[in-house]
Amino acid sequence: MPNRRAHDHIGNFNFKIEIEGVTQGAFRNVEGLDSETEIIEYQDGDDTILRKRPGRTKYSNISLKRGYINSDELWQWRKMVIDGKVERKSGSVILCADDGSEIMRYNFFEAWPSKWKGFSLDGKGTDVNVEEMELAVEKVERAGLNEKRRGHALRVARALAPAAPRS
Numbered sequence: 001m002p003n004r005r006a007h008d009h010i011g012n013f014n015f016k017i018e019i020e021g022v023t024q025g026a027f028r029n030v031e032g033l034d035s036e037t038e039i040i041e042y043q044d045g046d047d048t049i050l051r052k053r054p055g056r057t058k059y060s061n062i063s064l065k066r067g068y069i070n071s072d073e074l075w076q077w078r079k080m081v082i083d084g085k086v087e088r089k090s091g092s093v094i095l096c097a098d099d100g101s102e103i104m105r106y107n108f109f110e111a112w113p114s115k116w117k118g119f120s121l122d123g124k125g126t127d128v129n130v131e132e133m134e135l136a137v138e139k140v141e142r143a144g145l146n147e148k149r150r151g152h153a154l155r156v157a158r159a160l161a162p163a164a165p166r167s
Helices: 073-082 145-160
Strands: 015-019 029-031 035-042 051-059 062-067 089-096 102-117 130-136 139-144
Touching: 073 102
Parallel strands: none
Antiparallel strands: 015 089, 029 062, 035 051, 062 130, 089 102, 102 130, 102 139
């Protein structure tokens, strides 16, 4: 990363989207990478403190925006849902360094297009046409270099550790 020091913040403009089986997809905006866990409140009869426990976790839909290109690959995936044939796919939102190498990624699972929005046209406009697609997802996981390094460090430590004596 020639233009970035280790302590510099990472820009939000350098990312890639991968969706299983989709080849057309250069997106300009991604939103909705968040999760929320329900709070279950309870209190015993003689307890003066309201207790809180974690409940179910839910994930927000992921919204993707891109400049219109003359390809109907994403629209055909959406049309399958409209026709009652839901095809679920996995994918990733990948944060990249200045040189394009991967810094970290969020993987999403069981995604299907729940919403599509066409572009707005304006006779006086000068912007590109932008279409939006919203993906309903069932789970999002973060997989970054720290996890990869930790896993590698554990493998190295196991390889270097003396073998346990056999009894």
